[in-house]
Amino acid sequence: MQDTFVTIARFPYSTEAQIVKGRLEADGIEVFLRDNITIDTDPLVSQAIGGVKLKVLAKDEEKARSILQSIKAYAVDDNGNAITCPNCKQNHVNLYSTITGFKSFFSFIIGFITGTLPISARYQYKCDNCDTVITTKA
Structure with a gap:
């Protein structure tokens, strides 16, 4: 064993x-x-x-x-400070890519058909503890 x-x-x-x-x-x-x-x-x-x-x-x-x-490193802001979840107040936030919206979906379909990587992808921060999606200002 x-x-x-x-x-x-x-x-x-x-x-x-x-x-x-x-x-x-x-x-x-x-x-x-x-x-x-x-x-x-x-x-x-x-x-x-x-x-x-x-x-x-x-x-x-x-x-x-x-x-x-x-x-294991979690997401940080532009100043190097850990991003905190507004819901559970933990610093266990990661960056994930997501396919939301028509542009991202269309890029995924084109990439899938042609066998290339996606042209357009959206990213979002998500807390690993409570699954809260966190919006940040760019």
């Missing part, structure tokens, strides 16, 4: 997974990435296959999760 790998994180692309892998390996944790070559070959399949899976040995899971939690 201790010689099996468990998934502790998923990433849409391999670049971020490689950075975290390097950090965990620096602390002596054996790390395995799954589906990174597939996604590097065709990034459009990332969401379909669940992204790049970061796996560690079951015996190192707790230590790896604590390291991962300590380096």
Whole structure:
């Protein structure tokens, strides 16, 4: 049981997974990435296959999760201050891309048909604790 790998994180692309892998390996944790070559070959399949899976040995899971939690960065404003959720007052806010509105949807369809990346995407901040969507002034 201790010689099996468990998934502790998923990433849409391999670049971020490689950075975290390097950090965990620096602390002596054996790390395995799954589906990174597939996604590097065709990034459009990332969401379909669940992204790049970061796996560690079951015996190192707790230590790896604590390291991962300590380096997880949340969204900051232009001055470097953490963005606070107005609903729950926590700083666990992340930036997500979303397809809302006709322009974003149309760009997604064109990108899907032609096999290219989207031309137009909208982004929104969302709290990981209470799922509140946060609007900021640009």
